[in-house]
Amino acid sequence: DTGVSQDPRHKITKRGQNVTFRCDPISEHNRLYWYRQTLGQGPEFLTYFQNEAQLEKSRLLSDRFSAERPKGSFSTLEIQRTEQGDSAMYLCASSRAGGFTDTQYFGPGTRLTVL
Amino acid sequence: AQKITQTQPGMFVQEKEAVTLDCTYDTSDQSYGLFWYKQPSSGEMIFLIYQGSYDEQNATEGRYSLNFQKARKSANLVISASQLGDSAMYFCAMREGQGGKLIFGQGTELSVKP
Numbered sequence: 001d002t003g004v005s006q007d008p009r010h011k012i013t014k015r016g017q018n019v020t021f022r023c024d025p026i027s028e029h030n031r032l033y034w035y036r037q038t039l040g041q042g043p044e045f046l047t048y049f050q051n052e053a054q055l056e057k058s059r060l061l062s063d064r065f066s067a068e069r070p071k072g073s074f075s076t077l078e079i080q081r082t083e084q085g086d087s088a089m090y091l092c093a094s095s096r097a098g099g100f101t102d103t104q105y106f107g108p109g110t111r112l113t114v115l
Numbered sequence: 116a117q118k119i120t121q122t123q124p125g126m127f128v129q130e131k132e133a134v135t136l137d138c139t140y141d142t143s144d145q146s147y148g149l150f151w152y153k154q155p156s157s158g159e160m161i162f163l164i165y166q167g168s169y170d171e172q173n174a175t176e177g178r179y180s181l182n183f184q185k186a187r188k189s190a191n192l193v194i195s196a197s198q199l200g201d202s203a204m205y206f207c208a209m210r211e212g213q214g215g216k217l218i219f220g221q222g223t224e225l226s227v228k229p
Contacts, residue, residue, distance in 0.1 A: 109160075
């Protein structure tokens, strides 16, 4: 099986610019998740999709953040008007279905640096 | 509210020795899953092992085992015969019921000495 892939792996941008990240889940995985991880911390949940439907969004996901999964396959995470506090690793994960037994598999992450 | 606590910011272990990484959790749900992930310096999160709240036996995966003590709400990871490649951050995580998200602890940085 091909694992979860993310693009780009690294992004450097200036404050105020918009950035977009892409995540391709493991094929046949219905669920796709986005997390954010800052230095020295564990990942924090941002949002997740089941197929095309966005089922939950964290309070961390401000109005400047938007995520889509238009055809139930890949997903994009866009950050508008980036701020220095947005600098973090953005991790994508996918799983077959829901339930507490379902294992999430992570991609390599996109490291964002906002100057 | 669900919560994961990892009290060991850093641990050292001699190569070929066993090491235990601590994890305690807090939840009011009866159905939950506990997960351990490894994060090397390259950044990817690698799934190691899973334990369900209804599982009566401790989970094992190769050199990894999970010491699950439900009454104490602890889910410690045991790595046997440590290898230099085990040096990494280790995260404990929990997922409740039908919920989607994982809640992660702060992590433990493991260093394996030759």
